[in-house]
Amino acid sequence: MNKRGPSYLNSNYLKRWPVLVNVGGASSGPHEATIDCKEDWSYFWAGITDTTNGYDIVPTAADGTTVPTFDLATGAGSIALGIAAEDINIRLSGLVWAGGTIDAGVLWLYWDRTSASNVAGSPTTSSPKTSNQAIVQPSRDARIISYSPDSIPGPWRKDSDESIRLWFDVTDLMVERVHAYQGVRAGGGVEALYFEVTNAGTADASMKSASSHKYVVTGEGRHLIGCLVAGGTNGNNYLAELHLTMTDGRVLKMVAEVDVTDRVEST
Numbered sequence: 151m152n153k154r155g156p157s158y159l160n161s162n163y164l165k166r167w168p169v170l171v172n173v174g175g176a177s178s179g180p181h182e183a184t185i186d187c188k189e190d191w192s193y194f195w196a197g198i199t200d201t202t203n204g205y206d207i208v209p210t211a212a213d214g215t216t217v218p219t220f221d222l223a224t225g226a227g228s229i230a231l232g233i234a235a236e237d238i239n240i241r242l243s244g245l246v247w248a249g250g251t252i253d254a255g256v257l258w259l260y261w262d263r264t265s266a267s268n269v270a271g272s273p274t275t276s277s278p279k280t281s282n283q284a285i286v287q288p289s290r291d292a293r294i295i296s297y298s299p300d301s302i303p304g305p306w307r308k309d310s311d312e313s314i315r316l317w318f319d320v321t322d323l324m325v326e327r328v329h330a331y332q333g334v335r336a337g338g339g340v341e342a343l344y345f346e347v348t349n350a351g352t353a354d355a356s357m358k359s360a361s362s363h364k365y366v367v368t369g370e371g372r373h374l375i376g377c378l379v380a381g382g383t384n385g386n387n388y389l390a391e392l393h394l395t396m397t398d399g400r401v402l403k404m405v406a407e408v409d410v411t412d413r414v415e416s417t
Contacts, residue, residue: 162266165260170281170343172253182276182279184240185209187236198262199264207238211258212341249341253363305407313379320375338398339396340365341397347391356380358380377392392405
């Protein structure tokens with residue numbers, strides 16, 4: 151289990167994964183949400199230890215330890231059949247994130263614990279927000295931006311009709327400390343985020359897709375947040391700005407330069 155990020159709910163959970171909940175520019179909460187556990191989450195399905203009740207499947211808030219009101223649901227008839235069919239939704243309510251107006255808030259999903267007890271409840275999910283999570287890895291030629299307070303990385307070039315994904319590496323923004331519990335390193339993580347693309351200080355809402363943000367942890371333990379940049383005007387330079395609210399109260403910004411220049415085909 152990777153030791154970077156917020157505190158751990160319990161070291162008996164052998165796996166956890168970040169999940170983004172699409173808030174869509176709304177206030178920080180409270181919100182209801184549904185995590186749709188995808189069929190292609192082979193890493194998740196293979197690690198569930200309680201295949202009868204799913205008691206080892208537990209979501210937490212961005213701090214990694216606060217368990218919200220949640221339950222498991224399935225259209226397969228029973229939780230056991232839902233796990234077998236890889237058809238499980240996690241329903242949550244009472245979710246609150248710091249940061250004011252945000253695109254997405256972070257949750258952590260734990261699983262793979264033997265002899266787990268039932269900690270589910272009865273959430274209210276009349277108007278749930280959706281989750282946006284895919285267990286993917288950036289390609290070797292991915293556009294990865296590191297935190298650089300004294301300079302602006304880039305520019306990354308794109309056509310005006312092209313969408314590109316920028317991966318912001320937030321790993322080194324997570325403050326670590328040695329936790330007394332089994333010496334686990336823990337610290338601040340990302341609580342919520344807001345992304346915008348600006349030109350001369352003015353945001354262009356058409357150049358972002360808030361529902362397409364990704365949060366992944368690589369095999370090397372790097373925490374990456376991926377944001378799409380679309381459209382733009384040929385010949386203009388833009389700043390892609392990721393605004394982060396951290397679980398320890400810090401408010402940070404990562405910036406990258408994007409150059410929109412259409413290719414000219416030779417004749």
